[in-house]
Amino acid sequence: MVGGKRLIVLIVCLCAFVCTRAGEWSPSTLPSPKAIGQEYYVSNPDAVLSTHTVQTLNELCSRLKTNTSAEMAVVAIDTYAPSYDAHSVALQLFNLWGIGGEDRHTGVLLFLSRSNREIELITGKGIEGILTDVRCGQILDANIAYLSKNDFDTGILHICENIESMLMQDENRSELLLGWSPKKPAHNTGWIVILLFVLLVIVLWVWTRHKKRQGQLKRDRNVVITRPNRDITHPEPWRGNSRASSWGGGSSAGGGAGRKF
Amino acid sequence: MKKGTWIAISIVAVLGMMGVWAVSRYNTFVTMQENVTNAWGQVENQYQRRADLVPNLVATVKGYASHEQSTFTAVVEARAKATGITIDPSHATEEQLAQFQASQGELSQALGRLMAIAESYPELQANESFRQLADQLEGTENRIAYARNVFNDCAKEYNAAIHRFPGNIIAGMFGFERKAYFEAEAGAEKAPRVEF
Known part of the structure; x- marks a missing residue:
C-alpha cells in the first residue's frame, strides 16, 4: 500500500x-x-x-x-x-x-x-x-x-x-x-485536535495503569497501551492538512x- | 402467518420500493430539467448583455470611422436578428437552437469585423470609452462561452439520465423529453478575443 x-x-x-x-x-x-x-x-x-x-x-x-x-x-x-x-x-x-x-x-x-x-x-x-x-x-x-x-x-x-x-x-x-465571518486558521483547529488527542492518551494511560494495578484487563492492556504509544512516537499525518491545503x-x-x- | 400473507407482504414491499424509486427518479429529472432551464437563462442573459453593448460600440466606432457604413449596418441588422429569436428551453428543438446559434454567430462575425476596423484607427483604440466597451465585450464573450458550456453540460447530463435504463421508463411515463444543446462551431473551443 x-x-x-x-x-x-x-x-x-x-x-x-x-x-x-x-x-x-x-x-x-x-x-x-x-x-x-x-x-x-x-x-x-x-x-x-x-x-x-x-x-x-x-x-x-x-x-x-x-x-x-x-x-x-x-x-x-x-x-x-x-x-x-x-x-x-x-x-x-x-x-x-x-x-x-x-x-x-x-x-x-x-x-x-x-x-x-x-x-x-x-x-x-x-x-x-x-x-x-x-x-x-x-x-x-x-x-x-x-x-x-x-x-x-x-x-x-x-x-x-x-x-x-x-x-x-x-x-x-x-x-x-x-x-x-472569518474562519479561524486551520492550524489552530489542528492544535486543539492534537491537544485533545494527547489528553485522551494521558487519560487512557492513567486508566490502564489503574486497571493493571487491580490485575484486571490483562488481555486488553497491550492493545490500549500500545495504540496511544504508537501514535505518540509515530504520529499519523495531521488530518487538518488536507482541509487546510x-x-x-x-x-x-x-x-x-x-x-x- | 400463512404463506399467502407473506407473498402479499413481499409484493406490497417490492411495489412500495419501486414507488419510492420512481418518485426519487421523477424528482431527480425535475431538478435536472430546472438546472437546464436555469443554465439557459444564463446563456440568454449573456447574449442580451452583448446585444446591449452593440449600440454604444457602433456609435463609438462611428465617431472615428464614419465611412464604414456597411459594417455598421451589418452589425445593427445582425443584432436585430439575434435579439428577435427567443427560445423556450423546455420545448426547444435542435432546429430552433441551431437557428438561434446561427443568428448569434452572425452577430459575432459582424462584431469581429467591427473590431477589426477599430484596429486600423489608433485614435479610436486610445479612446477610453472604446477601451471600456471593448473590455466589456471581451468579458461578455468569455461569459457566453462559459454559460454555453454550463448549459451543454446540464443538458447532456439530463439527456443521459432520461435515456439510461431503467430511468427511461419513468422519463417516458411522465413525458420528459430530450433537450437540445449547442453544437460546437469551427473554432468555438476558444472564446473569440477582442484585442487592441
Whole structure:
C-alpha cells in the first residue's frame, strides 16, 4: 500500500517534471501553492518572479483575505500547452482550484505567461460587481508598461497592490464583508485536535495503569497501551492538512480582462 | 402467518420500493430539467448583455470611422436578428437552437469585423470609452462561452439520465423529453478575443 502511494507520488512528480521541462503547463499540472500551506497564494514554478516578490505577494494576499474576505491567487509561468489560450488556462485553473469562498465566490486570479506575453485577470462570480471587466482592464493597462519591459516583479506587484487598494475602499470592503465571518486558521483547529488527542492518551494511560494495578484487563492492556504509544512516537499525518491545503471552493463565470504585452 | 400473507407482504414491499424509486427518479429529472432551464437563462442573459453593448460600440466606432457604413449596418441588422429569436428551453428543438446559434454567430462575425476596423484607427483604440466597451465585450464573450458550456453540460447530463435504463421508463411515463444543446462551431473551443 505504501509502495503504491510512493509510486503514485513518483509518477505525479515525473509528470510535473516532464511538464516543467517542456515548459508547457495546463490547469491540471500547475502546482497549487496551497499544497505548501494555507498562507501561500503564489504559484511560480518557472521562477518568473523573484523570491522576494513571491514573499511580498503572499503577505499581500494573506492580508487581503483577512481584511476583505477576497481570496487572490497569482500564477506566473513561462508558457502553457498550445491547446489552450491564456484565458482558458486561467479560467479553468480558477474553477479547478476553486479560488474564493464556496458560497460567496469572491476570488481573483492573476495569471501571467512570460513567453506568450499575456496576462489575465479573472474574477469570481461574487466580485464581478466590484472588480468589473472595465476596472480589470484599467488596472492591467496602468501596469502593462512594466510587463512590456520584462519587469514582471514590479508589474505583478503593482497590479496586486491596485487590486488590494480597490477592494480595500470602504464601500467595496463593506460589500465583501457583508455576512462574512472569518474562519479561524486551520492550524489552530489542528492544535486543539492534537491537544485533545494527547489528553485522551494521558487519560487512557492513567486508566490502564489503574486497571493493571487491580490485575484486571490483562488481555486488553497491550492493545490500549500500545495504540496511544504508537501514535505518540509515530504520529499519523495531521488530518487538518488536507482541509487546510485547499482553496475556498469559489468559481468564476469568465469575468475579468486580459492583455498582451 | 400463512404463506399467502407473506407473498402479499413481499409484493406490497417490492411495489412500495419501486414507488419510492420512481418518485426519487421523477424528482431527480425535475431538478435536472430546472438546472437546464436555469443554465439557459444564463446563456440568454449573456447574449442580451452583448446585444446591449452593440449600440454604444457602433456609435463609438462611428465617431472615428464614419465611412464604414456597411459594417455598421451589418452589425445593427445582425443584432436585430439575434435579439428577435427567443427560445423556450423546455420545448426547444435542435432546429430552433441551431437557428438561434446561427443568428448569434452572425452577430459575432459582424462584431469581429467591427473590431477589426477599430484596429486600423489608433485614435479610436486610445479612446477610453472604446477601451471600456471593448473590455466589456471581451468579458461578455468569455461569459457566453462559459454559460454555453454550463448549459451543454446540464443538458447532456439530463439527456443521459432520461435515456439510461431503467430511468427511461419513468422519463417516458411522465413525458420528459430530450433537450437540445449547442453544437460546437469551427473554432468555438476558444472564446473569440477582442484585442487592441
